[in-house]
Each structure stands twice: as C-alpha cells, then as structure tokens.
Amino acid sequence: MTIKTQHAIGIFDSGIGGTSIWKEIHALLPNENTIYLADSINAPYGEKTKSEIIELCIKNTEFLLKKNCKIIVVACNTATTNAIGYLRKNYTVPFIGIEPAIKPASLTTQSNCIGILATKGTLNSDLFEKTSSKIGSNIEIVEQVGEGLVELIEEGKIDSKKMDILLKKYTDPMLKKGIDCLVLGCTHYPYLIPKLKKIVGNTVKIIDSGEAVARQTKAILEKNHLIQIENNNPNYQFFSNKNTTVLKNILADYKKASVKYLDF
Secondary structure, X not given: OOOOOOOOEEEEEOOOOOHHHHHHHHHHOOOOOEEEEEOHHHOOHHHOOHHHHHHHHHHHHHHHHHOOOOEEEEOOHHHHHHHHHHHHHHOOOOEEOOOOOHHHHHHHOOOOEXXXXXXXXXXXXXXXXXXXXXXXXXXXXXXXXXXXXXXHHXXXXXXXXHHHHHHHHHHHHHHHHXXXXXXXXXXXXXXXXXHHHHHHOOOOEEEOOHHHHHHHXXXXXXXXXXXXXXXXXXXXXXXXXXXXXXXHHHOOOOOOEEEEEOOO
C-alpha cells in the first residue's frame, strides 16, 4: 500500500473510551480523515490475558489497514501496555501508543504522592512497571484498579448511583494517602472528570494523556510528511461491534460523524 496524505488516521479502543483521544486529535488536526473502531463487544480489555489482548489488537489493526489508514493510534492504555511492542515489530505503519501520564504527574506533585486509576491489565503490564520504575523513589504511587467503571461507561451509565459509589470507593484510599495528582490510566475515564472533580476537590490535579497523544500523532505525521494541510471536507467514520446508541450520544456535538454498526 502506498501511503498518501489523504488517507485516514486510524484509531481503535476496547470501546467508546478512545473517543476522548479522538476529540483531542480532531481538535489539533481538523483537516484529517479519521476512522475509529470501537471493539465494545470485547470491553474491557483490562480483564483479559496479554495473549488475548494482542490477538484483539491484531484484528483491530488489520481492519484499519484494510481501510488504508496511514497511522494507527492505539487509544487504549491496556492495549498499548500489552501489545504495542508486538504491533510495531510486525507492521510497518506508524503506531501511537498511550501510557498513563505518570511522568507529568511526578513533575507536578508537591506532596510526592500521586494516584493512578487504571484497569488491572494496565497496572499489571510490563510496560507500566517499566514506566513507573523510572519515577524517583521519593514519590509514592497509589494504584487503584477501576473495576466496573468501563462497563458502566459503555452502558451509558456515567451518571448512575452505582458510578458515584464506585468512584468514592476508589478515590477515598488515595485521598487518605495524601495524593495531589490523580492520573487517569484508561481512555474511558476522562468522561468521569466532572464527577471526579466534585469528589477530589480543587487540591488534586487530574491528569490524562489526551493532548499529549494528539501532539505525538501530529509530530509523527509531520516527520513522515503525511499531514493533511488542506481542508478537503474530511470525513469522520466510527464503527462499533455493539449497540451504537452510547457512541452516538458521546459524539452528538459532531454532526459530521458517521456512526455505523459493524459485525466484527
């Protein structure tokens, strides 16, 4: 395949969470065509084995390559931490991965105590271990598995009582430890920021990776001379292999977004 500038940016996630990354990429690169794949039927990836995650990532990648995507953003922390190495080794297309923003948090913290809310698959991965081990020993990292959060978001139950109970349950131990930064280690979690702000207050800075991923995507496209400079009426395609209602609701402000069910 000859890669051309008009080819789309491919993005995949275990579900709708990666749309938080898509929004940042779209804001920074509005002229780019994009194709988003939500593998919602297999969400959450965080409960699966490494080999299962790699298998799903191969399937997602093959789908986007058939659509002639010029770059692929793995808009899922668990997929990145478990499969990005394999993908980069076995495909020639550039891949952008996502890691929890531990380093920015470590440079921001005043209390030397940061919290990270992520899936089990991310926290147990070798890449997360490698990243967190680079942080100074004077900084305490309080890890918390966000069990059940992805499922509720996928079901469109962000404002449910169950969500409120889980978020309080997960953040209370962190707050008692004295965190002043909360890292969101899952692309679904930025949709919880309004709720989290009410719980943790103004003294805790909430950090996610969205803007950094968008900047890195732009940098790699520029490096490979693949930036779409002109606005040629770009299209934004979204595919989901589960009920598309929640995905459509998340994208309600983007009138040009095309959302389709995919038997995948």
